[in-house]
Structures are given as structure tokens and as C-alpha cells.
Amino acid sequence: MPTLLHNAFVCTGLAGGFIENGAVLIEGTKIAWVGSLSTLPPQAATTKRKDLGGRVVIPGLINTHAHGGLSMHRGCCDDGDLFQWASALAPHTASLTIEDNRAGCTLAVMEMVRNGITTACDCTRYGAGVFASVASEIGMRSLSGALANSPELRPNGRPNWPLALDETKEAIQVYQGNGLCRFYLGGHSPYSCTPQLLTEVKREADALGLHFVLHVAENRRENEMILAQYGKSPLAWLAELGVLDRRSILAHCVWLDEKDVDILADTGAGVAHNPASNAKLASGIAPVPALRRGGIPVGLGTDSTLSNNCLDLFQEMKLSVLLQRAASLDGMIMGASDAFTMATIEGARVLGWEAEIGSLEAGKEADLVVLSLDHPLGLTAERVLSDIVYHAGPQHVHSVMIAGRTIFEGGCFSMIDEAEIRSAIHKHYQTSEMNKETSDA
Known part of the structure; x- marks a missing residue:
């Protein structure tokens, strides 16, 4: 009825x-x-x-960038810039299993729903269907997949590209018909992927009609690395590779110049803005007003509980305005309506879901x-x-x-027993290799 x-x-x-x-x-x-x-x-x-x-x-609020599988490690690496943080994080995540990923995703989905998030774009290193499985069980909408990387650039990275592709195809067969789940293919970042890998991932994404996800221009050092290696900014280099279009979702985009903004406007790529994470990791403040003036879709993301440490888009809305005003000394540069739009319909636009949600x-x-x-x-x-x-x-x-x-x-979920789930996760953690890594770190 x-x-x-x-x-x-x-x-x-x-x-x-x-x-x-x-x-x-x-x-x-x-x-x-x-x-x-x-x-x-x-x-x-x-x-x-x-x-x-x-x-x-x-x-419903739309989280355009998250890493749910890392939620078991909230608070283990709270200091340092992006690269210092990533180095400190490595011992904690080196032994992560699919079961660990599922436990983290379950905690993340429950937290997001409690916080009014109804859709999330989640990124993982492996287990492309794990977040979709958990989100479906709880009733949340998701865009998920695994970010491939080049083993020769990140020796401990997982998965290799063929596995990421196979996992995503399998997840599509299992979950995409339920009306809640969509999938993407992606690479971790320009500095952790070869140009050959990025173009292959994008080619497969296009063939399957999927979005393409990538971390881009998050940290000044990243820009310096790409400039030294390829003679261009990360955005200019990606545009030259031909991997940017309306199905591209680019997380962070902090270190951009005017030409980079023009590239985004010309290609139609969307941006997942993560103000709390970028501030915590001393990455900087993305040029959101310039992006929005250029008609570029900009949504809000929480990133992970390791770099934030909460999955709360109310916080991101507030910070998205306050940080811009503090940096520009302009109290009119952004307002509440801008933030609310990014958390709803613009977020849907970034994910290619604006006809259905937002x-x-x-x-x-x-x-x-x-x-x-x-x-x-x-x-x-x-x-x-x-x-x-x-x-x-x-x-x-x-x-x-x-x-x-x-x-x-x-305060209660209708489709799951939250207390029972949390108890099971606690028992899993006590016997997990991840717990041993944390204890030894």
C-alpha cells in the first residue's frame, strides 16, 4: 500500500x-x-x-568517496601528511583478508546509515563485491569496486589488475540486478599505476558501461612526482591518456591550477571532495568554488575512518564551507546551499545517478x-x-x-540485529591476523 x-x-x-x-x-x-x-x-x-x-x-545524503573496509582501524594512524600516514598505515593493513574487509564494510555501512547516508561510492584494494554485499543486506545503495595498481610500483599492492576485473564482473552478475548496487573499475592513483594499466582499466570500464574511479592530485608531492616523470600535472597527463570523461570520478583534486580546472570542465569528469580528510592529512583545500563556477560536478566524500575519522556528511558539509571562507577570507565564497547541494543532487551527478536519486x-x-x-x-x-x-x-x-x-x-535498524553483528565482528577481530599486526605495530 x-x-x-x-x-x-x-x-x-x-x-x-x-x-x-x-x-x-x-x-x-x-x-x-x-x-x-x-x-x-x-x-x-x-x-x-x-x-x-x-x-x-x-x-538521502550521498557519500562520493569512502573506504569502508578500513573501518576496523579507526584511530591507528592519526598524524603525518598523506605519505607519512600511508607508510605508518602499511603494517596495519598488510594482512587484511576478505573477512576483515567484510567486517570493516559492515561497521562502515551501519555508521553511514545512522548518519543519514543512503548511497556511498566505496573503494577497496580487493573484494570488489564485499561492500555491495554488506550494503544490500542492510538496505543501502552503493557504487563499489576494487582499485587496481601496478605491482612494480607498489610491491605490497593488491589486487593485480586481472583479479580486480574478474571480481568486478562476478559482483555485477550477483548484485547489480537488486536495484541497489552499481559498480565501477578504477586505479589507485597516477603515481601508483602505469599509463598502460590506467588506459586498460578505462578501456574495460567503457566496454562494460561502468564508471572509472581514481585518486588524483591529493597531495603536493604527488603533483611534483608526476610533473618530474611526465612533464605535466596529473590532470593534464590523465587527459592526454584519454581516461577522463563524464564517467570519471576523481577523488580529492586538491592541487589544481586554472588549466586543470579547464580540463575537468572540458571532459565532464566529476570530483569527490573530501574536506576533513584533506585537512587531517595536511593535503590542502580543494578549489571547490572554481570547480563549481566551471560547471564541474562536485560531491562530498568522507574518505576512510583512518583519515577522517568519522563517516559523517553533516561534518563534511559544514567543513566544506568553513575551510573555503577561512582560506579566502571571503565570507560569501560559499554558503549552506552550496554544501547541501554537493551532499545531495551534485553527489548523485558525480556518481551518474542523478536521474534516480539526489x-x-x-x-x-x-x-x-x-x-x-x-x-x-x-x-x-x-x-x-x-x-x-x-x-x-x-x-x-x-x-x-x-x-x-x-x-x-x-536508533534501530529494521533489517539486521546490530548488537549481534557487532559481537560477531569483535570475536572475529580477536582472532584476526589484523589484530596481531596492530598489537605488534
């Missing part, structure tokens, strides 16, 4: 899309109608009704979050957006719906 969510302040994610005393009609997995309760369509007359008690309804409108998937917000002066369009970006956090998430199904409400 269709469900009508009513008595809510609805933020559709569209321009001017703030509806007081609003309602959302859900039929199956889709949104059938959004509007004021005073203008209900005829089909709403026989629906099941759910009174939201004046709460705020927003589109905003609340008829015909789209019913992915939404209900927030328990209050304001002493009452909620208005201006105040509610300010509250979402500058004040709200995971503690305000009342419920989460994905594909028309409420998977989290009132």
Missing part, C-alpha cells in the same frame, strides 16, 4: 524547494508525489499515513532522511538549511528510507 509521509518540513533539494506542512507520497520504491498537504493528489486518499510530527525531510521529486527513488530539528524561532527555509549544514549531526537523524523501505528508525 502507498504511504504518505506528512506533517513535515520538506527540503526537496531543488531550487526553492522548501515546503512547510509538506508531504511525500511513496509508492513501492518510488516517490509518487511531493507537495503541500493542502494540495494532496486523489491517489493519496487511500494511503497509509505516517505523521512525522513537524520533522524535516531531506534527500532530490525529492516524483519518479525518483524514495531515498530520504527524516531529521528531528527544532529552532527557538521556528523553522523557515533559511533557518532549516542553516540548521542542516551548520548545526545538524548524526544525533538528529530520526529515520532513513531507501528505495521506499525504512531501514533505520529511532
